[in-house]
Amino acid sequence: MTTTDDAQAKAADLGVTETKLKHIEEARKAKKRFVMWVALVWVGIFALLLLVFNQFNLDFKFMLKYLPFIMKGVGTTIYISIFSIAFACLLALFGALGRLSKNPIFYGAATFYISVIRGTPLIVQIFVIYLGLPQMGIVISAVPAGIIALGVNYGAYMTEIFRAGIQSIGRGQIEAAHSLGMTYAQMMKRVVLPQALRLTIPPTGNEFIAMLKDSSLVNFLGVWELFFRAIKVGRQNFRNMETLIIAGLFYWLVTIIFQYFQSRLEKRMAKGTQKASGMGH
Amino acid sequence: MEPIIIIKDLKKYFQHLLVLDGITTNIMPGEVVVIIGRSGSGKSTLLRCLNVLEESQSGYALIDGIELPIGQKRTREVRKRIIEIRTHMGMVFQEFNLFPHRTIIDNVIEGPVIVKKEDRKTAIARGEELLSWVDMIEKKDYYPDQLSGGQKQRVAIARALAMEPKIMLFDEPTSALDPELIGEVLNVMKRLAEEGMTMLVVTHEMGFAREVADRIIFLGEGGIIEDNPPEKIMENPDHEDTRLFLNHIL
Numbered sequence: 001m002t003t004t005d006d007a008q009a010k011a012a013d014l015g016v017t018e019t020k021l022k023h024i025e026e027a028r029k030a031k032k033r034f035v036m037w038v039a040l041v042w043v044g045i046f047a048l049l050l051l052v053f054n055q056f057n058l059d060f061k062f063m064l065k066y067l068p069f070i071m072k073g074v075g076t077t078i079y080i081s082i083f084s085i086a087f088a089c090l091l092a093l094f095g096a097l098g099r100l101s102k103n104p105i106f107y108g109a110a111t112f113y114i115s116v117i118r119g120t121p122l123i124v125q126i127f128v129i130y131l132g133l134p135q136m137g138i139v140i141s142a143v144p145a146g147i148i149a150l151g152v153n154y155g156a157y158m159t160e161i162f163r164a165g166i167q168s169i170g171r172g173q174i175e176a177a178h179s180l181g182m183t184y185a186q187m188m189k190r191v192v193l194p195q196a197l198r199l200t201i202p203p204t205g206n207e208f209i210a211m212l213k214d215s216s217l218v219n220f221l222g223v224w225e226l227f228f229r230a231i232k233v234g235r236q237n238f239r240n241m242e243t244l245i246i247a248g249l250f251y252w253l254v255t256i257i258f259q260y261f262q263s264r265l266e267k268r269m270a271k272g273t274q275k276a277s278g279m280g281h
Numbered sequence: 282m283e284p285i286i287i288i289k290d291l292k293k294y295f296q297h298l299l300v301l302d303g304i305t306t307n308i309m310p311g312e313v314v315v316i317i318g319r320s321g322s323g324k325s326t327l328l329r330c331l332n333v334l335e336e337s338q339s340g341y342a343l344i345d346g347i348e349l350p351i352g353q354k355r356t357r358e359v360r361k362r363i364i365e366i367r368t369h370m371g372m373v374f375q376e377f378n379l380f381p382h383r384t385i386i387d388n389v390i391e392g393p394v395i396v397k398k399e400d401r402k403t404a405i406a407r408g409e410e411l412l413s414w415v416d417m418i419e420k421k422d423y424y425p426d427q428l429s430g431g432q433k434q435r436v437a438i439a440r441a442l443a444m445e446p447k448i449m450l451f452d453e454p455t456s457a458l459d460p461e462l463i464g465e466v467l468n469v470m471k472r473l474a475e476e477g478m479t480m481l482v483v484t485h486e487m488g489f490a491r492e493v494a495d496r497i498i499f500l501g502e503g504g505i506i507e508d509n510p511p512e513k514i515m516e517n518p519d520h521e522d523t524r525l526f527l528n529h530i531l
Contacts, residue, residue, distance in 0.1 A: 175334050176378035176437075180392035180444060181368040183360075190395055195382050 056241045063242045066233045070246045073226035074254060080143065080218060080225060081211045084150035088211075089162075089204060091155025096162035097188070110159070117156035123217055125149050130221050146218030154207055154214075161203045165196035202269060205262040209255055216251075226250055285310045285448060285479050286331070291340035291351075293323070293330055293503075300326050302503035303340065310447075313480045315490040315511075318500035319526065324483045327500070328450045331481070332370050333363045345369045345447050368396060371441030375453040377433040379425040385436050386412065386421040392444045404443070411439040415469050431462030435469055442473075449473065451482040485530050491515060499523045 091113075098110025117125065129152075130145040140148065169192045177187040219228035230247035234240035284307035293301035300323045308314055316324045329335040331344060342349035347366050350359045379388050389408040393399040412418040415435040425433055434454055441449060451470065455463040467489045474480055474493045484490065490497055490511050497514045499507040499522075507514060507523045518524050 170378075172374060172376050172378035173380060176372075176374060176380070178334060179332055179367055179370075179372035179374075180440070181364045181396040182392075183364065186395050190391065191380055198382075 053241075053245065058242055058245070059239055062237065062239050063246060066243065067246055069233060070226065070229045070243060071250065073224060073229040073247075074250055076223065076225040077212060077215050077227075077251075078254065080146055080150070080215045080223070081208060083147045084154065084215065085204065085208045085211050087147060087151030088154035088158055088207070089200075091151060092158035092162045093193075095155060095159035096166055099159060099163050100166060114156045114159055117153055122149070122153045122214065123220070125153055126217055126220065142218070142221040142223045146215070146221055146223055150211060150215060150218070154211060158204065158207055161200050161207070162196070165199040166192055168199060169195050198269070202262070202266045205258075205265060209258050209262065212254055212258065213251055282309060284308055285312075285345055286481075287341075287343040288331075289341040291327075291330065291337050291342055293326055293335060293337045299503055301330065301337070304503075304505060306498065306505060306508065308479060308481070310479055311477045312495045313474045313478075313482065313493050315494040315497045316481065316483045316500060317485060317487075317490070317497060317526070317530075322500040323503045324500050325452050328372070328452050328481060328483060332367050332372055332450060334372075364396070368444055369446055370448045370450060371438075371444055371446035372450045373434070373437050373441055373452065373454050375456050377425070377430070377437045377457070379433055379437055379440070381425050384422050384424055385417065385428075388425065388436060389440045389443050392440065397444070408439070408443055411442055412436070414442075414472075415439045416465075429462060430458045431465045434458065434466045438466075438469055438473070448479045448481070451480065451484065453483050453485075455484065455486060487515065487527070487531060499526065501526075 095110050095113060098106040099114070101107045101110070126146065126149040129140065129149045130142065133140060133145075173191055174187060177191045182190065215225060216227035219225060219231065222228070226247050230243040231240070234243035286308040288304050288306050288308075291301055291304040292299065304327060316327065318324045326335055330337045331342065331349070333349070337349070337351050340351060342351070344366050347362060347369065349366065350362055353359050355363075379385075380391065383391065386405065386408050389411060390399075390401070390404040393404040393407070394401055409418060409421065412421050415438055417432060417435050417439065420428060420432065420436075425436070428436065438449075438454075454470070455466050458466065463486065467486060470480070470482070470489070471493050482489075482494070494511050496508060497511050498505055499514065499518075499520070501522060507518060507520050509519065513519075514523060515527060518527070
């Protein structure tokens with residue numbers, strides 16, 4: 001190639017990158033505009049909401065006074081949710097293995113568990129464990145009872161998440177594991193579960209965020225979590241709207257925070273798979 | 282010399298479909314047998330029945346002195362026997378089936394460490410030797426998704442060899458590869474044959490078959506139509522059907 005050809009090629013190349021840059025710049029601007037508008041809409045609706053709430057004759061002094069008392073429940077709410085989701089994951093794992101088992105005992109036990117739990121309200125399950133079990137002589141205090149009930153309930157729903165994760169691992173890998181002489185347990189532990197569990201992390205994050213709110217049901221057991229504290233002071237002072245707003249805001253805030261981590265986690269994991277599958281080609 | 286594999290009247294059904302209709306053959310230690318046949322002729326199924334990835338319904342097979350469990354309940358003893366059979370036999374798949382969440386070296390030592398409870402260090406030393414042998418040692422800390430198909434298949438061969446099997450089964454090992462990558466895999470297989478490994482290979486690479494195989498078995502409709510040395514089969518087959526098939530694939 002001669003030098004003039006080279007120069008021409010370079011110029012053409014430059015032209016391409018310029019239009020490309022311009023295009024990228026425009027796309028960025030459009031995105032910025034969109035985000036700004038969304039923020040504006042949020043602020044607008046929020047202001048409107050405040051306006052509506054103002055009609056309730058809210059006692060802001062009262063709200064400020066009891067804010068710290070109600071806020072103390074946030075920690076309880078979060079830790080009940082964490083223990084419950086951990087317990088739920090364990091049950092969901094066994095539930096999923098049972099659902100996929102060819103053994104009628106394991107399959108039967110798993111499907112029965114899922115059917116009963118999905119077929120009855122969470123609040124009934126909570127009361128059965130807290131109020132029903134003592135009739136059999138089993139007394140569980142409020143917090144563990146709440147954790148067990150929430151865990152058992154979410155575990156049944158999350159069985160599907162774990163089952164999908166396990167089933168997404170290809171038949172070929174399972175056969176390769178068997179052909180090396182692995183037992184079913186070795187194959188599950190070494191090949192299927194490490195990959196399957198990774199896939200269940202993002203949907204489990206979603207379940208956790210839902211759990212944060214459902215954990216408010218354990219207030220019926222007298223657990224001093226966020227919602228319990230809110231209605232307690234609310235009723236005592238006939239200022240229910242104020243305390244409910246405080247509790248609601250805290251639930252919302254905690255959800256936003258965990259949702260942020262959740263979406264970061266999801267992005268990171270998506271990147272991981274892209275990297276892994278992209279590099280070979 | 283005793284045969285290392287004895288197969289007598291082996292039958293396999295998928296529901297009501299008879300896939301293997303009484304296979305009978307012996308394979309001697311160190312023999313390389315290439316199995317050819319039309320799709321659906323049962324060639325992959327035969328390999329899969331031998332290491333019990335598929336269950337056979339009747340007949341008899343002895344693999345390196347261990348009787349293949351046929352029509353038996355999966356008791357503890359039978360399960361143990363199946364694992365023993367599998368550890369005597371390495372298998373290489375068309376789709377490689379490496380474990381994507383583990384590095385190359387970890388793929389190779391997985392069998393020795395987990396199944397044979399071998400010490401990790403010993404397994405790594407031997408694994409690295411094997412990876413050098415298949416010319417993949419530089420990639421030992423890569424993940425499978427970072428390799429080409431040919432590289433993956435060479436690692437898969439090393440993984441199977443790490444169990445120190447006496448027999449190697451190859452189920453269409455080059456069918457999923459781009460044409461330019463087939464040679465590197467066939468080369469490894471050729472070297473393995475030269476080292477005296479007993480090999481059962483399902484493939485349509487007739488160049489490889491002619492050069493390496495001791496026998497070619499032509500399967501059709503679940504049975505052995507012809508079982509002859511490569512020269513005989515490729516130049517002057519006993520059966521018209523064999524000639525038709527070879528004309529078609531060559």
